[in-house]
Amino acid sequence: MTVPVVVFLDRATIPSQIKLAELPFEHQWVEYDYSKPDEVVERLKNADIVIVNKVVLDAETLSKLPNMRLIAVSATGYNNIDVEYCRRANIAVTNVQGYATQSVPEHVIAMLFALRRNLFGYHQDIASGEWQRNKQFCFFTHPIGDIAGSTLGIIGSGALGQATATLAKALGMKVLFAERKSESKQEMMDCRTGYLPFELVLQLSDAITLHCPLTEQTENLISEAEFNKMKSSAILINTGRGGLVDEQALVDALKSGQIAGAGVDVFTQEPTDESNPLIANMDMPNLLLTPHVAWGSDSSIQKLADILMDNITAFERGDVKNRVV
Template sequence: MSLVDPQTAKIVFLDRDTIPPHITIPSLSCPHQWIDYPETSPQQLVERIKDADIVVTNKVILDASALTHAKRLKHIAVAATGVNNVDLDYCASKGIQVSNIQGYATQSVPEHVIALLFALFRRIPGYHKDIQTGEWQRQNKFCFFTHPIKDVAGSTLGIIGSGSLGRATATLAQAIGVKVLFAERQRAEQCREGYTPFEQVLANSDAVSLLCPLTDDTRNLIGRDELQQMKSSAVLINTGRGGLVDEQALVEALQSGEISGAGVDVFTEEPADDSNPLLANSTLPNLILTPHVAWGSDSSITRLCEILVANIEASLQQHPIKNRVV
């Protein structure tokens, strides 16, 4: 017997606004009730999930205190790769399936990394700001060089995270003449074939790209000590998770010239506010901030929606879920 009756299934999407409105979510092939909520606050959560058979969430936190009220719940379909917003232990103990989305952004995220790499090496934000503030007029020359410009080709990119995104980024980087080093895990006793010791990657790279998940082992992976190990001419690019980087230490490294620049797409709290060190210093000419959109090309989001619906269809039909986490 199916875990959920596909004729009467109630499916609730808690934060539909995380998918752009111009992207269509494919329809399920069987009768069902599907309810979209633009967003869901903690105060609204219990009421919205209490009689749901399937819950779809991107970033809404589903902890045990909320899930205990969802007596009919059989499947949580996470509309993202990261599942740290779901209490997986609770779900396992109650037989609630959890699925995520994998392999949908292997074009979008690498392109964002490389875009930030070019912008930082070419110092595009700094020169743009100089024009805004009238520096070109003050210089009174056809061109001026207030920021050193570096070529991307011939540089070395250290990648921390060797999953599908890390590998796809490496392929794109190598295609434009960049040497790639994959970092071994920090404090690893041995270095695997094809990897370079973590500390050597920091010391030898012209750019370091973070593409690993956030875990207890990787939280604050890049802090003051690690930034000091990098070249003063190097840049840091974080499109992984905000908690991978000590944000205050990064700001201080940018201000002191300890590193040359940084491109950041992810933050410890999202959305970030002015209390966040990066936002508070967003006018730095060597800092580029984007609002967690590296994954978000139209083609990637369309693919995400297709995988999301496939996960739900598999659950309803009692077929193996390709992206099952629990």
């Protein structure tokens, strides 16, 4: 019997202190820190199983890999995989869910506290000498708001959205879940139990947090029209996917005072650079940026790694577990 070859194309996306469990079957293990697009086919030419986080595996690439039986995605999102091709070619695809239900909500609330209390703005003011010029024991150059008693609108009611709601309620926030966005007036009114129309949630919320997948339907879900419906005191938090928010429209809304602040952990292109309007304007005191790390507490990543290896073990055993395809 041929020993299966398992290749991890971007091992460095999991920190070195996180341990991957040993697979309980005979196999050949190969790993690379990162893989460039022109290296993928050569590195996978003998692979039966590939582990991948962000490396793109499109139809053209997969068609050159006749031995491939399983793509184990070491993340929840799998938009970098051509799942339709995998379905036709009988290539199984698994992903990892439910591992960051503590880390992501805490990151959302941390961003919300920092922005609502203007911590970054005050930090910048001290650095620029405002305290020394003011000659008082304290100064108030930015408004300071409370979290308790405010309303959090959640777009996306999966495990992360629900976990964020639980944490927000514990802090005394009122939570609203938004129904899916629709252009149809009838569909806007026909909400599931426990949901409010998308536009109404935008209007009522003091803060909005995004936890929905990035699809053709949700690309630029929040853009100029949506910012115009939000309170001028509202804060937007995006730890979902970069493409959910029109980044230039967000910068414009912050500069014009259409909304009060934004916390962004995800970008349309990652890693991003100075050409991104968020990066170009990151000195604004009401804009807080982090490099796609909301999911990244050690405990969450260890849980991800354990589920990832369990998915591969289950597949090799003939079980269906966390299957996308």
